[in-house]
Amino acid sequence: MTLQLTPQxxxxxxGNEGPARKLAMEILVKVGEGFGAQRLIPIQSVHLVLHAYKSAFDAGVEAAERIADMGGRFSVPTTIDPYGMDAEDWEGAKTPKEYAVMQKRLEAAVNRLGVIPVWTCTPYYGFNMPKFGENVAWSESSAVAFANTVLGARTNRQSAIVDICCGILGLAPEVGLHLAEERRGQVLVELHLNRPLQAWEYPALGFRLGQLLGNRIGVVAGMLGTxxxxxxxxxxxxxxxxGSVALLHIAGITPEARTLEEAFGGNHPEETITFTKKDLLETREKMNTHKGKNVDIVALGCPHYTINEIITVQKLLNGRKISDNVALWIYANSAAIAxxxxxxxxxxLEGLGITIRAETCMIISPIAEWGFKVMMTDSGKCVHYGPMECGTEMVxxxxxxCVESAVCGHVWTKEA
Incomplete structure (x- = not known):
């Protein structure tokens, strides 16, 4: 099916509005036709994933520079994912100089395009928060899932360069999760706990759901509390x-899923998945690729820690110092740090031995120079990417x- 374009x-x-907009339109037309879109629709914002040299490499840097040289400029509010190294002290973080040079080139290029330089994976905390039903074009996987699930905005998982094109034109192909019929639930997820989830159970539940759902839309029933x-x-x-989850309907929480019936929109569940306390404990055990007691680094902030989470660490420490045997790093955006x-x-916190890493995270900044072998985290996302991106075993x-482990110098669990 051929994409139908408006006269504009x-x-x-x-090519009547310049080479950058022409290139952006050529790319969006190809993408739209490839996915069977009938038209391009206006969007309210973009969140870029071309943010870190670790994932962009030379080609990504040069592509951003070329588009900026062509006169490309964003026409809708466009934020960006975490910086590819510690934005405050990249040298102290042992970032190789050649890496830093390329990261700064990438930064300069996206700044010329007109990016809002929030450098965070959580743009919805005040920088870029779409409303229920609004169409946006976001790339960061966790932000996409949050926007669709919690805010009720509509976005697919865009990719690098395509998101830049969306930002330049303020348009996106009308396919996938932009369409109401594509947002209907497919799999029923029943929680059998008879109590609210504990804090660690949210990432554990998400970790297992990603594995079971793939890119299907799950409908979570039985999530108690607030x-x-x-x-x-x-x-x-x-x-x-x-997994590739971009939308979860949580009955009673997701704006378009006030009830199970509304979440499924007439669909019949193609599968039912149940979760008990035993299932969550078994998932947690599988998330631990390291079974020993030793730990080199405790890394918090994937996605970025909020000020509330930083305060929680302060309260948990209660004035105690971090062990000399363990590093504890907190990753956060500049607003939370300020x-x-x-x-x-x-x-x-710094007086107690904690290091604050600004606008980056353990996944997208180089940390191989530190020689860490075992990383502990409270993040299901970090558990998944850590072995590949950090070269570490995970706890x-x-x-x-995490805090108690950093204080005592070895893995500590509440059951112990």
């Missing part, structure tokens, strides 16, 4: 990493268990 869109394709945004962030991030500084929390635990 055809004018762009003909999960906060940090818990939903952890759930969505893990599901998007271990708040921690104003509140005096950053100075306190998963709650924030409390």
């Amino acid at each position: 869109q055809q004018n762009i394709l003909d 999960p906060d945004t940090e818990e939903l962030k952890a759930l969505c991030a893990a599901a998007a990493a271990s 708040l921690a500084e104003k509140m005096g929390i950053r100075e306190e 998963f635990g709650s924030a409390e268990e």
